[in-house]
Amino acid sequence: MDLSAINPTILIASLMVASTPILLAAIGELVVEKSGVLNLGVEGMMITGAICGFAVAVETGSPTLGFIGAAVGGAVLSMLFGVLTQFLLSNQVATGLALTLFGLGLSALLGQGYVGITPPATAEVNFGPLADIPVLGRILFQHDFMVYFSIALVAAVWAFLKFNRAGLILRAVGESHDAAHALGYKVVYVRLMAIGFGGACAGLGGAYLSLIRVPQWTEGMTAGAGWIALAIVVFASWRPVGVLLGAYLFGGVTVLQLNLQAAGLDKIWGIPLKVEYLSMSPYLITILVLVIMSSGRGRASLNAPAALGKSFHASS
Amino acid sequence: MKITTVLTGAALALGLAGAALAQDKVKAGFIYVGPIGDGGWTHEHDIGRQAVEAEFGDKVETVYQESVPEGADAERALTQMALQGADIIFTTSFGYMDPTINVAARFPNVKFEHATGYKSADNVGTYSARFYEGRAVQGLIAGRMTKSNKIGYIASFPIPEVIRGINSAYIHAKKVNPDVQFSVVWAYTWFDPAKESDAAKALIEQGADVILQHTDSTAPQAAAKAKGGVITFGQASDMSEYAPSPRVSSIIDNWGPYYIRQVGAVMDGTWKSENTWDGIGAGMVKIGEMSDAIPADVQAEAKALMASLADGSYHAFTGPLNKQDGSAWLAEGETADDGTLAGMNFYVEGLTGDVPN
Structure with missing residues (x-):
């Protein structure tokens, strides 16, 4: 057996599809955590987005409306978390976990009538002649719009946090809510907006699963993707570029190892491949690369927002 | 009396009453x-x-x-x-x-x-x-219907039950189509629609036109439907929402x-x-309705195999069969005993790749 059984252009194209749901959820969670809120409910918001997007797309016949519905669904669910943690000052960890359980149950209920339905197909963006360029055309110019949107979103979040005054305020709130409050910023509202953004992104990620990657609705279909997204934010030490790299690495190695297995490869360059090691490789490689990348600057652990997970009340 | 005491008392009483009822x-x-x-x-x-x-x-x-x-x-x-x-x-x-x-x-x-x-x-x-009896029927249909002679198999964990299924499907596909090849992908999960779908896509991209699955969701069916020109089988449940194509038949656990x-x-x-x-005979394993996508002669052949498995006149593991390394396992006419089947941890001759540990 040799590597020729695997077509590298199709492989790269499919790894981008496999990575997009985690990427969307992770970039949303990054913004939430940058504002000093730890929302462990990503899984619940993803699955709710998956069914909201699926239902809207099936009912209207439009995948675009489906994605909008997913973003709204995820954001609305996240507001539940927002109200509980920001106004009623509940514990963020417990509330986030509860949000996951709630989302899983709610989505199962909403999805009762949608099992076994095929959603409307999402068209590829038409780049005209660009799509016909050999190799590059397949890799870069034959995707659905969400793939481009997710990458653009990462760039936008990066620019927002780095160059924008509002981004600076968001980071200030995440680093020291007392100082931000003393300067007159509305800590709770900034955080609510961040939570809503995170919910919308998670919802989009979930809908990408149910509308494009699988495509179908199945109860519990996120199967832990939300937790992977949470882990990637930490291992990327809260940097958008790191999130992009982490998500693509994880998705990429997952798809690659499945392709290696399907091709029946038992060794590459003389190194024997064992299925059991291949299966754990997405987790290992992603963690390893992100840890090494952050340790280069020697401040991996210092990069966490200082007020992460702490409740804020103006009286304190 | 404080309201909390009253409530606690009421709760206790209810609890006791519940326990009594539960008896x-x-x-x-x-x-x-x-x-x-x-x-x-x-x-x-x-x-x-x-x-x-x-x-x-x-x-x-x-x-x-x-x-x-x-x-x-x-x-x-x-x-x-x-x-x-x-x-x-x-x-x-x-x-x-x-x-x-x-x-x-x-x-x-x-x-x-x-x-x-x-x-x-x-x-x-x-x-x-005895899901392997159902797998035998699947293998026969798969072997008859594949055009690329490549059959993809999404496996979950390397446990005897899954390995039995792979062996049984392979033996019966090979019997009707000596050129058939199996690609087995181990997903290491029972339920992860995204991963199951990715595995199905990887197999289809590499030429498989039949996808057998031993994972629990319908995601591989959806992936096969999206790609087109691929047949699948319902696993554990009829999965009839994907009939008549890609799902052409199924194994139903009853x-x-x-x-x-x-x-x-x-x-x-x-x-x-x-x-x-x-197994099939006792009704614990059922074969879901075969769709029109299966040619009539193949359907007849599959039904004959089902009947012989059900009445016990044929065993899905009947010799001569060798293990993957070529060593003899079952002699001509010999059938596998339940003990060996229950602990099966080897591939039969002709399958490629290793059984993971």
Whole structure:
């Protein structure tokens, strides 16, 4: 057996599809955590987005409306978390976990009538002649719009946090809510907006699963993707570029190892491949690369927002 | 008296009343590995649970817990269910084997039934279905219908049950189509639609035009449908929402009659630890309706195979068969014994790749 059984252009194209749901959820969670809120409910918001997007797309016949519905669904669910943690000052960890359980149950209920339905197909963006360029055309110019949107979103979040005054305020709130409050910023509202953004992104990620990657609705279909997204934010030490790299690495190695297995490869360059090691490789490689990348600057652990997970009340 | 005291008293009284009521009812618990809406394995177990409720009505109470991880956390879920007063608990996945044995030792008065495993105790029975008989029928149809001679197989974990299925499907595909090749992908999960879908896509991209799955969701069916020109089989459940194509037939697990029998045995006190392993003949394994996508002669051939498996005139593992390394396993006309099948950890001759550890 040799590597020729695997077509590298199709492989790269499919790894981008496999990575997009985690990427969307992770970039949303990054913004939430940058504002000093730890929302462990990503899984619940993803699955709710998956069914909201699926239902809207099936009912209207439009995948675009489906994605909008997913973003709204995820954001609305996240507001539940927002109200509980920001106004009623509940514990963020417990509330986030509860949000996951709630989302899983709610989505199962909403999805009762949608099992076994095929959603409307999402068209590829038409780049005209660009799509016909050999190799590059397949890799870069034959995707659905969400793939481009997710990458653009990462760039936008990066620019927002780095160059924008509002981004600076968001980071200030995440680093020291007392100082931000003393300067007159509305800590709770900034955080609510961040939570809503995170919910919308998670919802989009979930809908990408149910509308494009699988495509179908199945109860519990996120199967832990939300937790992977949470882990990637930490291992990327809260940097958008790191999130992009982490998500693509994880998705990429997952798809690659499945392709290696399907091709029946038992060794590459003389190194024997064992299925059991291949299966754990997405987790290992992603963690390893992100840890090494952050340790280069020697401040991996210092990069966490200082007020992460702490409740804020103006009286304190 | 303070309001809290009143409430506590009321709660206690209710609790006692509940306990007294529960004495009359048999409580049957089910531990599921996936959500009941997975459309496959867990879905069918839950239909079996509902059959128990329908059969016994008020005399039985059923409880279940979904998506219980295999391993240490299953012990917690099992212990909780036993403490809640379950009289019999069905643990419906291979990975619950050791947790079931451990918890059963602590609750000698609770009956346990573990699916697809091989460890039993005085209060732990085991049950499984001879899915490999269904796999034989699938293999035959797959071998007859493939044009690329490449069959993709999405496997879950390298346990005997899954390996038996791969072997059985391969033997019967090879019998009708000597050029057939199997690509096995180990997903290392029972339920992860995204991963199952990715695995199906990887196999299809590499030329497979038949996808067999031993994972629980309908995601591979959706992937095959999106790609087109590929046939699939429903796994554990009929998955008829993907018929007539890509899903051309299915293996249906029919647990209801067994669950009714065992819960009934608990009621009349005749339950004892047994090892049940039924196939097509006993009705525990059913073959879903074959769609028109299967040519009539292949359907007839498949039905003849089903009939011979059902009446016992043919065994799915009949020699001559060699193991993958070429060493002899079964001589001409010899059939595999249940002990070897229950612990099967090798491929038959002709399959490529290694069985992972």
